[in-house]
Ligand SMILES: Nc1nc2c(ncn2[C@@H]2O[C@H](COP(=O)(O)OP(=O)(O)OP(=O)(O)O)[C@@H](O)[C@H]2O)c(=O)[nH]1
């Protein structure tokens with residue numbers, strides 16, 4: 708089953724479970740909404756420089772929010788078991804991402820660091836970076852995204868421990884509102900060994916910071 712079909716059938720399952728299904732508007736409806744926002748901002752949607760903007764924005768939305776079409780389980784489905792018994796920490800650090808906060812639909816961006824202690828196998832390193840994007844390319848809070856990444860790794864690998872650390876700057880805090888540029892928010896999820904053994908948690912932090 709490809710990712711799109713799987714994501715859609717997941718939504719049908721959600722519907723069966725009584726959750727609300729959101730109707731997706733057409734491209735034309737989305738473009739009309741962008742025209743309205745341009746006018747709301749105070750500009751003329753018919754001026755030359757803006758005529759094609761609704762079309763561009765609608766297209767950009769399909770990319771910026773492409774995570775709704777993707778399924779983390781599919782991304783992490785291939786597990787490599789033959790790693791000669793390797794069981795120490797695997798850390799992929801400094802995975803850059805861009806997301807949008809669900810409160811203001813304004814970007815937040817930063818880095819994710821994901822570590823786990825393998826039990827039954829490992830996943831391709833790029834897949835961990837892909838999983839970050841599956842969740843980043845949705846309307847998010849940083850806390851939710853951190854937990855979702857940890858849950859996806861747990862489901863795929865049942866490792867002996869998972870650590871996810873995300874550090875990000877929220878544009879809704881720098882460009883508007885409180886207007887504090889440069890502050891960053893750090894969120895963490897620790898499970899298993901990382902939660903139970905302070906020395907392993909400390910080693911995770913040290914390795915995340917190594918070479919900086
Ligand atoms: N916990 C959490 N809060 C976030 C995140 N992204 C944005 N926010 C916050 O969401 C809050 C929304 O607060 P509200 O009072 O409902 O909205 P607001 O009047 O626009 O708030 P201000 O940003 O303070 O102007 C703000 O404090 C944001 O900083 C996130 O990922 N996690």
Ligand SMILES: [Zn+2]
Pocket residue numbers: 808809810811812813877879880
């Ligand atoms: Zn915000």
